[in-house]
Amino acid sequence: MSDSIDPKAGAPPPVENVEKDNSSSDNEKAAYAEEGHVEKVNLNSNTTAKIKNPLAGVPPAQVIRDVEEFAKANDLTDITPLLIKGALVAKDPPAFESVEGIEPYEVEAIRNEVLHKWRQPKALFFTIILCSIGAAVQGWDQTGSNGANLSFPVAFGISDQDDLPDGSPNPHKIKNEWLVGLINAGPYIASALCGCWLSDPLNNFFGRRGTIFFSAAFCCLSVIGSAVTQNWYQLFITRLLLGIGMGSKASTVPIFCAENAPASVRGGLVMCWQMWTAFGIFLGFCANLAVKDTGDISWRLQLGSAFLPAVPLWAGVYFCPESPRWYIKKGRYAKAYKSLLRLRNTPLQAARDLYYIYAQLRVEADIIGKNNYFTRFMELFTIPRVRRATLASFTVMLAQQMCGINIIAFYSSTVFKNAGASDTNALLASWGFGLVNFVFAWPAVWTIDTFGRRALLLFTFPNMAWTLLAAGFCFWIPDTSTAHLGLIAMFIYIFAAFYSPGEGPVPFTYSAEVFPLSHREVGMAWAVATCLFWAAALSITFPRMLAALSPQGAFGFYAFLNVTALVMIFLWLPETKQRTLEELDYVFAVPTRTHMKYQVTKALPYWFKRYIFRQKSAHLEPLYHFEGHLATDDDLKSEIRRQSVAPGTERKKSVVGKFADKF
Secondary structure (H helix, E strand, O other), X not given: OOEOOOOOOOOOOXXXXXXXXXXXXXXXXXXXXXXXXEEOOOOOOOOOOEEEOOOOOOOHHHHHXXXXXXXXXXXXXXXXXXXXXXXXXXXXXXXXXXXXXXXXXHHHHHHHHHHOOOOOOHHHHHHHHHHHHHHHHHHHHHHHHHHHOOOHHHHOOOOOOOEOOOOOEOOOHHHXXXXXXXXXXXXXXXXXXXXXXXXXXXXXXXXHHHHHHHHHHHHHHHHHHHHOOOOHHHHHHHHHHHHHHHHHHHHHHHHHHHHHOOHHHHHHHHOXXXXXXXXXXHHHHHHHHHOOOOHHHHHHHHHHOOHHHHHHHHHHHHHOOOOHHHHHHOOOHHHHHHHHHHHOOOHXXXXXXXXXXXXXXXXXXXXXXXXXXXXXXXXXXXXXXXXXXXXXXXXXXXXXXXXOHHHHHHHHHHHHHHOOOOHHHHHHHXXXXXXXXXXXXXXXXXXXOXXXXXXXXXXXXXXXXXXXXXXXXXXHOOOOOHHHHHHHHHHHHHHHHHHOOOOOOHHHHHXXXXXXXXXXXXXXXXXXXXXXXXXXXXXXXXXXXXXXXXHHHHHHHHHHHHHHHHHHHHHHOOOXXXXXXXXXXXXXXXXXHHHHHHHHHHHHHHHHHHHHOOOOOOOOOOOOEEEOOOOOOHHHHHHHHHHOOOOOOOOOOOHHHHHHOOO
């Protein structure tokens, strides 16, 4: 299963690893560039934190020759003029209007990438919507077991309550608590140990769409099977089968979205995974309430209803265009161009993105080389650029479990019942949690690409810590007081409101974009396996933790973990907003020590000066330095916005834009 960029794909812009003396004059560098050479940024140790456009230093004549060779090598000669025009646009994005032969409608389309970035083709939105349905499967599966926890243990003779239904003491309470936790953890165990790791070979052979089709089949059939099981171990087996589908789906769908979306809206579109997971959680709670009075079969309906969103995902995935980056990885550039035609507004944008991705990947190939599944896994920890992405994705995925959201998503009905609610009121309170979780995920569609992934996490984690602590303290309010249940529910809802726009959407969005194309599948498998393994650990241990530590101790423990996660994110998580997937190679080439030193010695003191001591004169020197114009840089945006403003007027800013200017 060897994977690498096709060596026959055409000659890249010449890149030479030449150490240039710092005293070199600008004239010497210009002469060096005129010869067709490009200074190389070390993608394993980018100590200068440069983010580089690989076409920026190449003379136009050389770019044209390279494009012609690329077109001949990949059966794209019929669009050679378009590829040349696209490459020249990518070479110097702010000067795109000066490219010879560019049409007015193409100029308008490129301007709209900044002025109206949500004007995207229907095929792109259809892809995102269908993948969002896949996310809803994930959420519904979680909440089906949440409601079923109130009745299936009794049905299968493994009650975890203090007393049995006949009123006698339960002699196997502790053992049954572990069993219930194990059954709930089944999908996450199978995902972490099998489903996630299948995604790499499945993607290698069948592509993104084929892998999603495979996972949808497991997600549909296994939940139907769980609804007709006759004992707890049959239920456990069907939950394990569900995990195979969940793991391969969760490892592939965010990648599929990230690879299809343009950089300007990638965060907002990819975060739909979490938003619709939240919607699936909400729908699951709705289903739990709808069938709660159906008697002995209620838990069967609660578990089995999760097949509903899996059906359209299973049936519709092949109506989406395949990932162009997957085609490029396989050397199928003509098919990649056809996919881009469906995913971009004009053929020029498709041609520009095709060649720009190719040029970046040729630079990336210098540090990756040829590999197979097993070497790719080992390289997650041995290649410095990839290792930093591995650390960052591990941090953000682990933090999702450390924050405590899944003690609510998995066991909210149990928590509310321990707070004194009846079964019906516990389900209603859980429904409220699901609603808050979904509604407050919406702002992240805009803020994730405005404030950034890192900023959202640093803002929301402290707030999740104090809300969990407050919810735990409320268990000390006497049960007889109406404030007891009300305040517990209120602080859990506030916790969900902070989680949903921050640690909710960021982990899967972030992990889908940080790995180079060569390691994206195995890297995402690592990230999702990390998340779901610890979800399994949480699911198994929480019933016993609740009994041993009491709700106050359990909630306090997770409040402390939120603070720990905040420190990890501050030190180890680089920002990725508004960068193309290939430009992130330069971000993750910056050594971790350099990043940590910058955050501790420059970013943190600036934050205290600016926001604690209110020193408006405080200045923060940026970590990253841009060399050559990039397709997403500020010069391009500023120039387009300047040209779009009529003399004597000022372009109105959105509410989000005005708020972002304050930070």
